[in-house]
Amino acid sequence: MAFQDPDGQAARPPRRRRRWPWIVGGIVAFFVVVGIIGAATDSGKKDDDAKPAPAGTVAAPSESAAASKPAPEVKPSAAVKPKPKAKPVAKVVLSESGSGVKSTAKFHVDGDWDLKYSYDCADFGMAGNFIVKEGGNPLGELYLNELGKGKSDVTHLHDGGTRFLEVNSTCSWKIDVIDVP
Known part of the structure; x- marks a missing residue:
């Protein structure tokens, strides 16, 4: 049986309002308000609250962390200090001396290396030439080309690998190749 209005037409049932x-809107508004209040409280903290704890102390967990899980008990005597890593040590991988022309033995350097050198032309009686270049390649890298009565210095190089050197000098000389970690 359908409802009819006085005109004789079927009447619609009364419309229910959706709640x-x-x-849902009220719940969303609640969370927005809680988020705004929480953000305002966090931004209102002073910088003094963020200072790191002095060495040897254990910082207290924040309130939210304390609520989620209990903090483990740490005794000062049980604190373990990490061992400092040993610094890699530079090592001499080649040491040669002589006068005149000489090819060195092969040596290996991992990356950076130093070429420590000295030459002395006192026996020659005048200024002499001291040249050190990459061995085995006529167009190889020229590491040193000095002209003088003598000198001691270090050249820093950055191309590791296995190599040998060719030394050419009219003077007496000494070279050390140092693998720098």
Whole structure:
């Protein structure tokens, strides 16, 4: 049986208002307000609150961390200090001396290396030439080309690998190749 209005037409049943959009909107508004209040409280903290704890002490966990899980008990005597890593040590991988022309033995350097050198032309009686270049390649890298009565110095190089050197000098000389970690 259908409802009819006085004109004889079928009447629509009364329309119910939907409540769920209002409920969902209220919940969303609640969380937005809580988020705004929480953000305002966090930004209002002073810088003094963020200072690191002095060495040897254990910092207290924040309130939210304390609520989620208990903090483990740490005794000062049980604290373990990490061992400092040993610094890699530079090592001499080649040491040669002589006068005149000489090819060195092969040596290996991992990356950076130093070429420490000295030459002395006192026996020659005048200024002499001291040349050190990459061995085995006529167009190889020229590491040193000095002209003088003598000198001691270090050249820093950055191309590791296995190599040998060719030394050419009219003077007496000494070279050390140092693998720098």
